[in-house]
Amino acid sequence: MRLSELISGIDSCIFVGNDVDIKHITYNSKDVTEGSLFICIEGFKVDGHHFAQEAVDRGAKALIISKDINIFGDVTLVKVKDTRKAMAIISSNFYKKPAEKIKIVGITGTNGKTTSTFMMKSILESYGQKIGLIGTIYNIIGDKIIEAKRTTPESLDLQCLFKEMVDNNCAYCVMEVSSHSLELERVYGVDFEAGIFTNLTQDHLDFHKTMENYFKAKLKLFERAKNAIINIDDDYGKEALRYVKGNILKYGIDSVADVYAKDITMSDEGTKFKLCYESNEIEVNLHLPGKYNVYNALGCAAAALSLGIDINTIKKGLEALKSVPGRSERIKAKQGFTVIIDYAHTPDGIENILKATREYTKGRLIILFGAGGDRDKTKRPLMGKAAGTFADYCIITSDNPRNEEPEQIIQDIIPGVEKTGCPYKIIVDRKEAIKYALMNAKKDDVIVIAGKGHETYQILKDKTVHFDEKEIVNELLQEI
Ligand SMILES: CC(=O)N[C@H]1[C@@H](OP(=O)(O)OP(=O)(O)OC[C@H]2O[C@@H](n3ccc(=O)[nH]c3=O)[C@H](O)[C@@H]2O)O[C@H](CO)[C@@H](O)[C@@H]1O[C@H](C)C(=O)N[C@@H](C)C(=O)N[C@H](CCC(=O)O)C(=O)O
Ligand SMILES: Nc1ncnc2c1ncn2[C@@H]1O[C@H](COP(=O)(O)OP(=O)(O)OP(=O)(O)O)[C@@H](O)[C@H]1O
Ligand SMILES: N[C@H](CCC[C@H](N)C(=O)O)C(=O)O
Numbered sequence: 001m002r003l004s005e006l007i008s009g010i011d012s013c014i015f016v017g018n019d020v021d022i023k024h025i026t027y028n029s030k031d032v033t034e035g036s037l038f039i040c041i042e043g044f045k046v047d048g049h050h051f052a053q054e055a056v057d058r059g060a061k062a063l064i065i066s067k068d069i070n071i072f073g074d075v076t077l078v079k080v081k082d083t084r085k086a087m088a089i090i091s092s093n094f095y096k097k098p099a100e101k102i103k104i105v106g107i108t109g110t111n112g113k114t115t116s117t118f119m120m121k122s123i124l125e126s127y128g129q130k131i132g133l134i135g136t137i138y139n140i141i142g143d144k145i146i147e148a149k150r151t152t153p154e155s156l157d158l159q160c161l162f163k164e165m166v167d168n169n170c171a172y173c174v175m176e177v178s179s180h181s182l183e184l185e186r187v188y189g190v191d192f193e194a195g196i197f198t199n200l201t202q203d204h205l206d207f208h209k210t211m212e213n214y215f216k217a218k219l220k221l222f223e224r225a226k227n228a229i230i231n232i233d234d235d236y237g238k239e240a241l242r243y244v245k246g247n248i249l250k251y252g253i254d255s256v257a258d259v260y261a262k263d264i265t266m267s268d269e270g271t272k273f274k275l276c277y278e279s280n281e282i283e284v285n286l287h288l289p290g291k292y293n294v295y296n297a298l299g300c301a302a303a304a305l306s307l308g309i310d311i312n313t314i315k316k317g318l319e320a321l322k323s324v325p326g327r328s329e330r331i332k333a334k335q336g337f338t339v340i341i342d343y344a345h346t347p348d349g350i351e352n353i354l355k356a357t358r359e360y361t362k363g364r365l366i367i368l369f370g371a372g373g374d375r376d377k378t379k380r381p382l383m384g385k386a387a388g389t390f391a392d393y394c395i396i397t398s399d400n401p402r403n404e405e406p407e408q409i410i411q412d413i414i415p416g417v418e419k420t421g422c423p424y425k426i427i428v429d430r431k432e433a434i435k436y437a438l439m440n441a442k443k444d445d446v447i448v449i450a451g452k453g454h455e456t457y458q459i460l461k462d463k464t465v466h467f468d469e470k471e472i473v474n475e476l477l478q479e480i
């Protein structure tokens, strides 16, 4: 495609050189091939402009830049204000504007995005549609599963996924929209048929610095959402009503909302509730436990209603979903206790999974968890406090320490646990910690193993090792 065609739609730019033919686009110099367009991104670790010469030496015919650079070689330079936004426009042009050919439902919020995408997919499938899904666990196009590196991919990779969905006749795409992606313009220019705001609680302050910034990033989704689906039981959700555009559909349990639930009953098998909208009332048997999953179901039901889907189809779709990988997954031990593998990795997530589990725990409720390295440090004591408040015993261990010292991360968690007076034990090695939990569990106890969910790895300083919690628990249960 001609460079001039690729950059069409970029507000203002300075073009120096020939209108070359572009065969391939990349934001990583290592992926440049003959005829590539290389987009220089100023990152958090390095500046892509530093790799411009390397890109040209590898065959790049054009560069997108946001600052002046000295380059040797036959290359066209296009200077723009923001190379991340430019990349989103260029990628959309390169793949022939695929987002305009598919209806996109975007889900944002601190917790519940992955779970909600699975629920929404199930509803849309009950509606008879072929669906694409983009999120933390993996991406899906129809029946094909594609590995996901980020929750929300870079714009170039995102637009490529949209194109594949369109080529495979998907009518809808359901996607998680992380706050990082909104801040870093990964979804710039994408129009959403519906946007869901699940909730906002503390996470990612390493990146956003303040809750205010984090909230503002989330709101960006609603600048381009035709239908805004807002949880008004959440304080930030209520606040969001002042800013969002589009048709608003409010959902909640405790507040007066357009879509709401009543007569909720919970068991370890799932949750039963009446889904209410206008004069409709329909009983839903959800196979996922906890009040928080009723919220996820309400958000998806409201989004589906905004798309014109009838309430019986919504019920069918919600009931068809049996589980979500790594979210409240139950393993019943023959020794008489239960293990739950869950992805709670925020204070609110931990509180929710423990409250939900407490409802049916006859024995002790034990939580095993850690906190991610190179991530929000200030959430660590709060995770400790939530764990200590709602569990009977805490085992504190490691969860992707990345470049940090695992012992130090644990020390950041402890003050929160100590505030609650809950007894605890530290076992740095996660497998040893799991073994200890299983060896010491008694009949009717429930052990919640939180934070890693579907992950099949542990990220250490110098390497990533295989670590599949479901596999480990099943193996250890055979041994003990
Ligand atoms: C904070 C953040 O999101 N950073 C992402 C961002 O990094 P960055 O822009 O700082 O990139 P950088 O490494 O400094 O490099 C700058 C540029 O130089 C280029 N480069 C670099 C080296 C080289 O040899 N040649 C070259 O061209 C890079 O390709 C890049 O374009 O762009 C990179 C390239 O796409 C991402 O890999 C990186 O994700 C990091 C690894 C990350 O951990 N992101 C997480 C926090 C994230 O995005 N999480 C959210 C979900 C969070 C949640 O909801 O829980 C997500 O959506 O996944
Ligand atoms: N609506 C909700 N409110 C609060 N907590 C929730 C909610 N839904 C799920 N959780 C808790 O948060 C954990 C993560 O859920 P999920 O993976 O659906 O969220 P996410 O928003 O996709 O997270 P991430 O930002 O890491 O992608 C679950 O394992 C559960 O413990
Ligand atoms: N999407 C989240 C996942 C956290 C999961 C936990 N296992 C960790 O590594 O902190 C993040 O990247 O912050």
Ligand SMILES: [Mg+2]
Pocket (backbone or CB within 6 Å): 113, 114, 135, 136, 137, 151, 176
């Ligand atoms: Mg997710």
